[in-house]
């Protein structure tokens with residue numbers, strides 16, 4: 001690995017003070033993405049500021065009736081927390097469909113939001129990549145782009161955000177709490193990740209001198225009618241080709257509220273107000289689900305190897321909405337899609 | 339603040355950083371090390387403490403061969419720094435047996451012939467110890483899912499599952 005210094009942050013104030021002194025320093029939490037990227041020479045921090053010991057490990061109720069999750073809560077602890085299992089099972093299942101138990105034991109809630117793309121060329125320093133080296137070009141657009149995006153792409157970058165957890169957080173409309181030199185602020189999850197545009201080197205709207213302290217879940221968890229369906233090349237321990245988080249509030253068979261987010265298809269979890277509005281007041285059936293899928297995939301574009309994702313996403317959206325409506329969410333261990 | 343992107347090695351750092359002292363507890367024995375900051379826990383175990391039972395397969399979190407227990411929880415030792423584990427209790431495959439008796443999982447792997455080349459085995463066993471402690475898996479399907487972070491290139495999976503089931507029943 002390329003040499004770097006290592007320091008520990010004593011508290012949040014110390015962490016932001018330390019990062020302000022060195023533009024090439026980076027925080028390290030679980031380390032599962034950053035250490036990997038340093039080994040590949042994709043990231044080259046001068047210093048790692050260890051924030052993994054900060055006391056940001058609690059899961060607490062908020063006065064608004066939601067839940068506040070500390071940024072250092074390990075992914076596994078979050079997924080198995082009784083309140084999350086009971087009230088936000090879609091989030092629990094999305095987390096458990098990602099990575100492996102070893103990685104979930106290490107990975108932090110904050111780090112999961114900031115994990116970088118798995119685009120092959122981003123990892124391969126011998127090839128041009130605008131995200132890794134702005135202005136060098138995008139090797140994926142005319143390259144092996146099977147895993148790349150079909151929505152919200154730009155001429156500069158067609159990478160996807162690889163997180164499963166974030167797809168559920170998008171559907172739940174979570175809020176990210178951050179602190180920087182200018183003080184604390186909150187960012188809606190929809191505004192947290194960016195589209196690539198002509199600055200694909202920026203994944204998120206978090207400033208490099210800010211630290212994520214917590215993720216807030218609003219009261220509504222849609223625990224009766226939800227599903228998270230992840231389609232991938234093997235049955236476990238693989239990133240999503242397409243994933244769907246679907247949550248419904250039903251009055252009999254009529255849809256009162258709908259949330260729908262896609263993973264594996266864009267630079268951020270993909271939602272569409274039109275798709276969700278199209279479901280409102282409708283009977284929860286295939287006709288309504290097909291309309292929502294059309295809206296959600298409106299403008300989808302393949303780049304050759306990933307053309308299949310459009311049809312796959314359409315079928316996955318319909319299936320996940322059906323699972324949600326029936327109250328039979330996709331199982332994590334039984335791999336049959338019913 | 340600006341977004342530096344990927345810095346050139348020269349821009350990153352002026353001088354090679356000094357080694358740092360790290361104290362771990364490995365298999366219930368204190369281990370004092372002086373390591374380069376970028377030393378992973380895996381390299382610390384293998385190269386500094388000569389505990390070569392823990393294997394390096396991919397070095398990127400993709401195979402599970404490096405699985406050890408930190409405070410009883412299974413992790414990939416290739417994706418954490420030794421310095422980040424200061425003061426932690428680490429259990430490797432060398433620390434599983436008690437008073438000369440094999441750990442039930444070690445015995446079960448022998449009973450079920452749950453390996454061929456053996457390269458993944460220490461990771462499988464440490465991972466399974468973590469799995470049993472977590473208590474989330476009951477059925478074979480659940481064991482398979484929660485053991486998916488351990489790849490076996492020899493394909494000994496059916497016997498590995500059988501071995502874990504035996505150890506689970508007896509624990």
Ligand SMILES: Cc1cc2nc3c(=O)[nH]c(=O)nc-3n(C[C@H](O)[C@H](O)[C@H](O)COP(=O)(O)OP(=O)(O)OC[C@H]3O[C@@H](n4cnc5c(N)ncnc54)[C@H](O)[C@@H]3O)c2cc1C
Nearest residue numbers: 029030031032033034098099108110111112163164212399
């Ligand atoms: C083999 C493998 C398979 C995987 N499969 C999946 C999968 O299927 N689905 C999935 O969703 N994920 C998957 N992952 C990714 C995994 O979920 C992420 O690596 C993990 O969530 C990152 O969290 P971390 O705490 O380890 O982050 P780190 O590696 O510690 O940090 C990541 C980035 O976030 C920054 N950072 C961390 N915490 C903070 C904070 N609080 N404030 C500000 N900045 C911060 C760091 O500076 C760094 O830039 C996989 C990873 C591996 C290695």
Ligand code: SF4
Nearest residue numbers: 119129130138157158
């Ligand atoms: S898609 Fe983005 S990450 Fe992949 S090569 Fe192109 S610029 Fe790089």
Ligand code: FES
Nearest residue numbers: 395396397402416
């Ligand atoms: S060596 Fe750590 S997961 Fe492969």
Ligand code: FES
Nearest residue numbers: 454456490491492
């Ligand atoms: S026994 Fe050879 S890799 Fe598992």
